[in-house]
Amino acid sequence: MAKTRIQFICQNCGTVHTRWAGKCDACGEWNTLVEEGTSGGIGSGPQSTRNARKGRPVALTTLSGDIEDAPRIASGIGELDRATGGGFVRGSAVLIGGDPGIGKSTLLTQAAAALASRGHRIVYVSGEEAVAQIRLRAQRLGVAESAVELAAETNVEDILATIAEGRRPDLIILDSIQTLWTDMADSAPGTVTQVRAAAQAVIRYAKSTGAAVVLVGHVTKEGQIAGPRVVEHMVDAVLYFEGEGGHHYRILRTVKNRFGPTDEIGVFEMSDKGLREVSNPSELFLGERHAKSPGAAVFAGMEGTRPVLVEIQALVAPSPLGTPRRAVVGWDSPRLAMILAVLEAHCGVRFATHDVYLNVAGGYRISEPAADLAVAAALVSSLTGLALPADCVYFGEISLSGAVRPVAHAQQRLKEAEKLGFGQAVLPRGSEELAGGIGAGSFQPATLTDLVVRIAGSLRRREED
Ligand code: TYD
């Protein structure tokens, strides 16, 4: 008989260790190793070759062939359908991750009701809340009358047996993956082994029957889907539902999608009656703008196929500290350090004795390097105390040499700015063909120094007046 092996699986990354340690070598997390059964993990290898069964031949097929009609089921909630790439794909599994309390259950209850009202069979299984709690939420959302089928259950075998009865469901929502457990694994619910085995069983069901499955996963403070991270590679799409504490809007961001674009976002606003779609996010992120405040620059950004205008705010203040403070909200701090270094080295603008605070308005997060130019403009404006023109947008990447580099989708960014009443733009030279509009009269600096000179020039002009 083979000796039973004891193994320790990292609950953060799923790596298998043969002995316990305080720290996982693979991901560097502390206290994440948990003793689990030998039913496998990443790197556990084949279990036993002696009693392995002989493989069964499967039928090979061709790339061409019939595809089921209407492979997607759209909810009619525009922002959700945009993030999923046009609706949930039949036979696929989607993981929706997010912090506890961000609104995942709310979003999915609304989606379930919307889909049910279009005649789809929707099953909502909650492992976290009792039926009464879910009903209460449905009442609050005004969807209590919809034909969603509801269960509070956590055992995967029971769930699959239940939905096998009657018409095949079009969509199954499992809230959340951390609460599920299967008889096939003997670890506690929420451990990597259970999460992986449960997800596997559900995904197998989805692929074999053509029902779409949504798995909900909680994210840890560090922004990683605890446990369900090991599920990310198994599912067809991963969406994150994010938002800043204290702000009402939420962003559904696609990070992986086998059937659609990965850079789309859906924007919602949390109200007392659930999530409301925000189809023009620029208006939300721009908020109230005060024309004459230095340190604010509007960045014309892109989120997937959609232009989004956001205000970038900088505060540069003399520092009492030996090592001045650099604080960033909504952007990358190494990127800020780089912009400060370029301003110092190439433009002679010194921040060494100043604290620098950078904030993206409304709690929005920018990941595009195209925001460089807007950040630099906001920094210079705050340092000099000179307000930038209120009707001007900025975009462009800054290289280490101080050159301003072109970015994609210039035309779309300018169109959105025009639509929202902006009259000027600062953008890189050599951008794609600009067809009239504010692009024609725009300022196109070749280097960051040109922009600094222009901002400083506004002081001279003001003094001459
Ligand atoms: P929930 O969907 O339960 O979050 P998750 O499933 O991601 O843990 O949402 C919980 C929060 O949303 C809670 O703080 C209350 C708030 N909320 C509203 O503001 N309005 C509403 O209509 C609902 C249903 C919830």
Ligand code: MG
């Ligand atoms: Mg929930």
